[in-house]
Amino acid sequence: MSPPEAPRSRGAYRPRSVEQRIVFLTGAGLSARTGAGVFRGPEGLWALAPEMEEAMHADRLPASLPRLWQVWGHLARLAADHGPTPGHYAIARMGAPVITQNVDGLHQRAGSGTVHELHGRAYTAVCMDPGCDWEAPLAPGEGPRAEDHGAPSQCPACGSPVRPDVVLFDEMLPEAAMREAAALARTADVLVAVGTSGIVFPAAQLAPLARAHGATTVLIDIDPPTGDFVRAAYDHVIAADAHEILPDWERTLVGGGGGRNPFLEPFG
Numbered sequence: 001m002s003p004p005e006a007p008r009s010r011g012a013y014r015p016r017s018v019e020q021r022i023v024f025l026t027g028a029g030l031s032a033r034t035g036a037g038v039f040r041g042p043e044g045l046w047a048l049a050p051e052m053e054e055a056m057h058a059d060r061l062p063a064s065l066p067r068l069w070q071v072w073g074h075l076a077r078l079a080a081d082h083g084p085t086p087g088h089y090a091i092a093r094m095g096a097p098v099i100t101q102n103v104d105g106l107h108q109r110a111g112s113g114t115v116h117e118l119h120g121r122a123y124t125a126v127c128m129d130p131g132c133d134w135e136a137p138l139a140p141g142e143g144p145r146a147e148d149h150g151a152p153s154q155c156p157a158c159g160s161p162v163r164p165d166v167v168l169f170d171e172m173l174p175e176a177a178m179r180e181a182a183a184l185a186r187t188a189d190v191l192v193a194v195g196t197s198g199i200v201f202p203a204a205q206l207a208p209l210a211r212a213h214g215a216t217t218v219l220i221d222i223d224p225p226t227g228d229f230v231r232a233a234y235d236h237v238i239a240a241d242a243h244e245i246l247p248d249w250e251r252t253l254v255g256g257g258g259g260r261n262p263f264l265e266p267f268g
């Protein structure tokens with residue numbers, strides 16, 4: 001006879017103390033209110049603009065570069081104009097490390113010190129020659145040319161084309177970020193997935209990995225997925241707005257603790 005399943009709640013959950021090692025795993029839902037939207041699902045970018053998804057495959061390079069600049073430059077521009085959300089700020093103020101599928105740099109702008117970006121950086125230009133390490137920050141704008149986003153079309157170091165530093169379909173994820181993410185998952189006391197369906201590789205592996213190593217796993221999403229995978233990966237599923245839940249956690253864990261830390265200013 002198999003042991004009984006661990007009790008699970010689909011309602012309220014709150015980490016017990018800031019001393020717990022909390023690790024966040026974040027996805028597009030956390031940045032959706034910047035106007036960038038989410039990528040998957042019926043309202044997602046890929047459903048609304050299938051030709052954009054076409055352009056996201058690495059085998060379309062370099063012909064797809066104008067589309068890439070258009071899409072990722074636009075997204076980076078929206079994020080830069082909007083700035084971090086209350087959820088980003090709350091995560092930063094909890095001092096927790098972040099593994100993110102987002103490419104907008106908003107965790108760093110909110111003040112998070114440890115951020116592992118699994119899908120790259122839409123706010124950085126890189127050289128397409130894998131042997132060349134030229135890169136430069138972008139000043140994202142609108143348009144199909146690198147110059148529209150503050151980057152040269154050709155690498156100043158070697159003359160190869162320049163692209164946004166995002167991971168396209170069929171491309172390898174950044175090895176160091178993956179390694180660090182797995183290490184964090186293995187050592188977490190609490191792993192909290194926010195604004196991600198959690199069903200896409202590799203993020204889908206991290207919650208089960210954390211859980212197998214003893215972590216409590218939590219999914220916060222306004223419209224969380226259901227099904228066997230979610231039940232198997234998460235101890236708690238909170239169907240709520242992360243921008244309300246996370247600031248509430250932050251106030252409880254670090255904001256009202258009798259002056260244990262300085263994170264008392266209101267959210268920007």
Ligand SMILES: [Zn+2]
Nearest residue numbers: 127132155158
């Ligand atoms: Zn180069």
